Amino acid sequence: MRVQARWLVLLAVLAAIPLLGATAAAQAPEPRYGGTLRVAIAAEPPGLDPTISTSQEIARIVYGNVHQGLVRIDREGRIVAALAERWTVSDDGTVYTFHLRPGVRFHDGSELDAGDVLEMLQRATDPHSGHTHPEYYRDITAFEAVDPLTVRIELARPNAEFLYNLARPDSVIFPAGTAAQQAANPVGAGPFRVVAWQRGSRVILARFDQYYDPALPYLDGVEFRFMPDPNTQLAALLAGDIDVIGYGLTPENGLILQNQPGFKLVEGSSTSEVILAMNHSRSPFHDRRVRQAITHAINRPLVIEAAMFGFGIPIGSHMTPAEPYYLDLTDHTPYDPERARALLAEAGYPQGFTATLALPAPYEYARRAGEVVAEQLRQVGIQLRLEIVEWTTWLARIFNQAEYDMTIIGHAEPLDIGIYGNPNYYFRYDSPVVQELLNQVTATFDEGARAQLYGQIQRQIADDAVNVFLFALPYLAAMRADVHGWWVHQPTVALDVSEVFFR
Numbered sequence: 357m358r359v360q361a362r363w364l365v366l367l368a369v370l371a372a373i374p375l376l377g378a379t380a381a382a383q384a385p386e387p388r389y390g391g392t393l394r395v396a397i398a399a400e401p402p403g404l405d406p407t408i409s410t411s412q413e414i415a416r417i418v419y420g421n422v423h424q425g426l427v428r429i430d431r432e433g434r435i436v437a438a439l440a441e442r443w444t445v446s447d448d449g450t451v452y453t454f455h456l457r458p459g460v461r462f463h464d465g466s467e468l469d470a471g472d473v474l475e476m477l478q479r480a481t482d483p484h485s486g487h488t489h490p491e492y493y494r495d496i497t498a499f500e501a502v503d504p505l506t507v508r509i510e511l512a513r514p515n516a517e518f519l520y521n522l523a524r525p526d527s528v529i530f531p532a533g534t535a536a537q538q539a540a541n542p543v544g545a546g547p548f549r550v551v552a553w554q555r556g557s558r559v560i561l562a563r564f565d566q567y568y569d570p571a572l573p574y575l576d577g578v579e580f581r582f583m584p585d586p587n588t589q590l591a592a593l594l595a596g597d598i599d600v601i602g603y604g605l606t607p608e609n610g611l612i613l614q615n616q617p618g619f620k621l622v623e624g625s626s627t628s629e630v631i632l633a634m635n636h637s638r639s640p641f642h643d644r645r646v647r648q649a650i651t652h653a654i655n656r657p658l659v660i661e662a663a664m665f666g667f668g669i670p671i672g673s674h675m676t677p678a679e680p681y682y683l684d685l686t687d688h689t690p691y692d693p694e695r696a697r698a699l700l701a702e703a704g705y706p707q708g709f710t711a712t713l714a715l716p717a718p719y720e721y722a723r724r725a726g727e728v729v730a731e732q733l734r735q736v737g738i739q740l741r742l743e744i745v746e747w748t749t750w751l752a753r754i755f756n757q758a759e760y761d762m763t764i765i766g767h768a769e770p771l772d773i774g775i776y777g778n779p780n781y782y783f784r785y786d787s788p789v790v791q792e793l794l795n796q797v798t799a800t801f802d803e804g805a806r807a808q809l810y811g812q813i814q815r816q817i818a819d820d821a822v823n824v825f826l827f828a829l830p831y832l833a834a835m836r837a838d839v840h841g842w843w844v845h846q847p848t849v850a851l852d853v854s855e856v857f858f859r
Contacts, residue, residue, distance in 0.1 A: 384840045387857040392577040393839070394598040395851060396589045399718035399747045400556065400582040403539030406525035407479070408486050411751060412768050412849045415525040416602065417559055417580050420852035422463075423528035423544035426454050426473065426507075427519065433770075433847030435523045439468060439545060449514030449801070456505040461566045462531045463549040470501035475532045477509065491774065492521035495798075516801045520771065525849070547573040547854045557582060574841070574857035584718045593619070593834060600835040600842070602851045606720055607665035610832055618837050624845035625678035626831040627770040629671060630721060632729060632824035633763050637784035640709060641761070647821035649699035651689040653736045654729060660827050663724035668827035673814035674773045676828035678845070681771075681810035688818045696736045708737020711761040715742060716750045722764040725826060729764070758782045766829055768849045773810070776817050785822050 401413035406423065420428060426440040440454040460468035479485040480493040487493075495518065498510040511518065521527065534543050542550050547569070548561035561578040581598060583589045586606045592598045594616065601609075605621075613619050634641040634650070641647060660668040669677060672685030700708060715726040723744065730740040740762070745754070754760040760782075767775075777794040779786035790813055797809040818825075831846045841856040 385859045387574050387841065387855075388859050389574050389857070390576055391858040392579060393575050393600065393853060393856060393858075394579045394581060395600045395602045395853070396581050396583040396592060396598045397602050397851070398582075398584050398586075398604050398720075401559075402748055402751055404542045404550065404553070404559070405535075405538035406488075406528060407535075408488055408539065409751070410488050410755065410769075411747075413747075415849045416851045418542060418544070418546070419525045419528070419848070419850040420546065420854055421548045421561060421578070422542055422546045422550055423525070423530075424546050425476075425522055425524075425527040425529055426456075427523045429523045429770075429848040429850075431843045431845065431847070431852070433845070435519055438523075439473075439529055450511045452509045452511075452518070453502070454507045454509070456507070457568055458505060460545055460568045462545050463543045463564055464531055464534070465566075466531045468529070468545060469504045470507050472529050472532050473507045474499060474501060475535070476527065476529045477507075479535060480527065487526070489521075489524075489526050491778065492517075492524065492526060513799055514801065515798050516806065517771075517798055523848075524769075548578060551577075573854045575853060578853055580851075586720050593836075599839055601833055603831065603833055603846075604720065605832040605834050607667045607832070610834065611665075613834050619834060620837050620839075622831070622833040622835070622842055622844055624831040624843075625676075626768065626829050626846040627676055627678050627848075628766040628768040628829040628831075628846075629674055629676055630668070630725065630764065630766045630826045630829055631674070632725075632826055633765065633783055634823055635758055635760055635762070635782070635784060636786075636822075637758060638761060640703065640705060643703045644821055645699045645703040646705065647823075648689065649696040649703070649736065650733065650738070651821050651824045652692045652699065653696035653738070654732050654824055654826070655691040656686075656826055658732075659725055659728045662728045663721060664827070664829075667830055667832065669830075671825045671828050673818045673825055674767070674776065674823075675810075675814060678828070678847075679771060681807050681814075683811045683814045685814060685818045688815075689821065693736050700737065705737070708739065710739045710741070712743050713740040714745045714750065714754055714760045714763040716747055716763070716765060717744050718747050719766065721766065721829065726764050729824075729826075755782050758784055764826070768846070770848050773813060773817075776813070776822065783822060785817075785820070787816065787820065790816050 399413050402409055402411050404418055406414045424438040427435050428438040430436045441457045443454045445452055477499045480487050481496050495511040495515045497512045500508050502508050530538055547567045549564045551562045552560040558579050558581045563576050589601045590609045610621055636642050656670040670686045672688045675682040713726050715723045754763055774794055775781045777791045793813045797806055800806050838858050840859055
């Protein structure tokens with residue numbers, strides 16, 4: 357079944373659920389000021405600085421709320437002005453000039469100027485700064501303050517993704533000299549300021565009265581509460597202890613809520629690829645035949661049905677149908693247990709092997725999918741020991757040190773296929789072919805040519821069976837019926853509540 361048909365099936369299922377996000381948004385009343393929004397999220401972030409950790413829990417709290425960069429991604433996926441009110445690009449695409457908004461203040465009272473931007477760029481381009489994604493800034497050759505409110509950035513070559521990279525959470529701007537404190541005591545220029553982080557419980561935000569847009573935010577405050585158990589989230593919402601389940605709503609809980617007056621569901625697209633990742637630096641996963649065998653052994657539609665009540669779309673590579681360069685490769689490595697057994701025998705494992713599948717504790721979809729995957733792999737002789745891992749441990753041991761055999765996780769960041777060009781990423785996948793294709797796509801501005809190159813990249817990582825690409829997650833959230841302005845879609849990882857209000 358082609359991707360368009362699968363989307364029609366999914367939308368038909370979701371159409372049976374009343375009060376979907378799109379309808380609610382169309383009927384939203386005039387905004388009203390005041391109130392504190394209580395939002396349940398599944399995991400506590402390891403810190404609150406998105407420039408030094410890839411944990412998406414950080415971006416969900418701070419992106420658009422506490423921190424902003426020169427530009428940002430809005431609810432429609434567009435790159436729009438943020439701390440820079442406008443910018444220009446030279447004819448050859450190598451010089452960007454940003455004009456900062458005058459009078460922007462940070463939460464500590466200091467005023468934004470070019471020096472704050474230069475410090476961000478200095479950290480981003482310093483390989484020893486601990487910045488999460490230095491590859492986003494590798495083409496920068498020089499930057500300077502033209503005047504206190506103007507910054508000029510020079511690139512070694514045209515980079516079609518440069519502006520998009522400046523809109524990511526990695527590129528948010530702090531007051532100069534405050535980078536060391538941001539993980540524990542963030543200071544930004546967003547519409548909310550952090551007033552407390554109660555470890556193990558919640559992060560509390562309050563309206564920033566000096567925000568550069570005087571009309572925003574509508575809320576007086578926001579509490580992001582850490583609730584890893586989905587049933588606890590549901591009970592808290594029904595009891596009135598929280599107002600929103602921000603993401604990761606389980607399908608069965610969504611079905612319960614559809615019959616509850618006073619609540620509504622939001623369903624939209626996301627860029628989350630749920631993958632069964634394999635560590636190429638460990639035997640037997642260094643062998644492509646083993647990885648191909650594992651892929652052939654997994655019935656992805658059955659995983660979606662059993663783990664997600666059918667809410668999900670099979671994918672065949674590291675993009676989702678919500679992304680503009682998506683290539684439908686769902687039939688590339690079809691479910692074929694006999695082929696899987698033959699490949700295992702060819703690789704020297706006729707009786708299969710034993711391995712450990714690490715599943716991150718906060719994410720219900722990963723634990724459920726892991727149980728289904730383990731049973732399917734058992735059918736071809738691969739015995740998996742399931743290990744539930746706390747989120748901070750997963751980040752430290754699996755993501756940072758690649759100490760694992762296999763794991764299941766959702767990659768939520770949009771257009772992040774570039775991770776396959778980094779041999780030190782936790783997959784430990786090293787492909788000169790993919791690295792060269794990624795270099796080409798960065799330097800290509802023609803959309804047709806970019807789509808072709810991204811298609812080649814997706815096909816190559818599917819050919820190499822780098823990971824098993826299980827499914828794309830839809831975005832599901834739930835909230836009180838009087839909550840308005842919530843993002844329906846997730847074009848980037850963010851729970852941006854700057855335009856949310858009660859009515």
